[in-house]
Amino acid sequence: MQPKTNIVHLPVYQPGKPVEDVKRELGLNEIIKLASNENPFGLSEKAKAAAIQEIGNSNIYPDGASVELTAALAAELGVETNQIIFGTGSSDIILMLARAFLVPGDETIMADETFSQYKHNAEVENATIIEVPLKEGKHDLPAMLSKVNERTKIIWICNPNNPTGTIVTLPELSAFLEQVPSHVLVVLDEAYCEYISDPNFPDGIQLLSNHNNLVVLRTFSKIYGLAALRIGYGVGHADVIRFINQVREPFNTSRAAQAAAKEALADKEFITYCREQNKQGLQYLTAQFDRLGLSYYPAYGNFIMFDAKRPSPEVFDALLRRGIISRSRWKHYPTYIRISIGTKEQNEKFIAALEDVLQEAMVQG
DSSP: OOOOGGGTTOOOOOOSOOHHHHHHHHTOSOOEEOSSOOOTTOOOHHHHHHHHHHHTTTTSOOOTTOHHHHHHHHHHHTOOGGGEEEESSHHHHHHHHHHHHOOTTOEEEEESSSOHHHHHHHHHTTOEEEEEOOBTTBOOHHHHHHTOOTTEEEEEEESSOTTTOOOOOHHHHHHHHHHSOTTSEEEEEOTTGGGOOOTTSOOHHHHGGGOTTEEEEEESSSTTOOGGGOOEEEEEOHHHHHHHHTTOOTTOSOHHHHHHHHHHHHOHHHHHHHHHHHHHHHHHHHHHHHHHTOOBOOOOSSEEEEEOSSOHHHHHHHHHHTTEEOBOOBTTBTTEEEEEOOOHHHHHHHHHHHHHHHHHHHHHO
């Protein structure tokens, strides 16, 4: 049996190292996972109750069209129900976008250090990948625009960018969208947008009415705390969403995920709490990095990328031995580590472990 030749070399997505694996491998009892940008404060109790209730209906297929959740989300966002599509996380929408729009010979443009699934899914469809270097850790929109030609099909913009955490501002994005040809689809990934209160951060949903070639991706995996239930969504022009829907697998989101997402959306108090706690954690970590003389990229989501001034695999391994799971091995940032914002206690334990690692490195020369 021979697979498609263009997928043979593709790496399998590597998530943050599981807590259970680290405990087993290193014989540690306490592990703090700060690798996958999960919500350390859990999920809304209302969302949890809704998911548990639906477990009793597991013998019945879910609503393939997510009608109730779609209606609730459309009302929340101020869009029509036919502008929304759900998937098993926003990564599922990325897969569907590539499947619906890309064919061999098409070109797709993205940053050279961004969420890996844009490139992965484009490669599966045998499209030509155009990677544009980040500029000071940020999407270089003018440079990306200069790569557009008649073969360009999709441009991917991760805002905030994963892994660097930087944003493109509303004026920058608006100017970019005005210049992108109408035949090019712009995919704006806003997985972390609910954490951001900066007035310069663009709300992609507000831009949809003026740009039919824009699709906005969001997820319930981050601030809503539903990562394990796998549910995210895309919003765009009704015609574009219809095309994406034509390649969606049937029953691709579960009953529990749909019920939990609907309740999570309504629990504003929980979201406000998580946003404020994240803000405080980010302030603490940046102050500590300043104290330690470590540079970092401006962070807007629930993670921050800093320069450890040592090869990142070494720092990753040293932190791991101290029970801290981080993220490293960035192609263009060999000394950088990405850390999710944890609880106050987790953040303090991480900084203590990091100081220990850096002091050990100094002693070793």
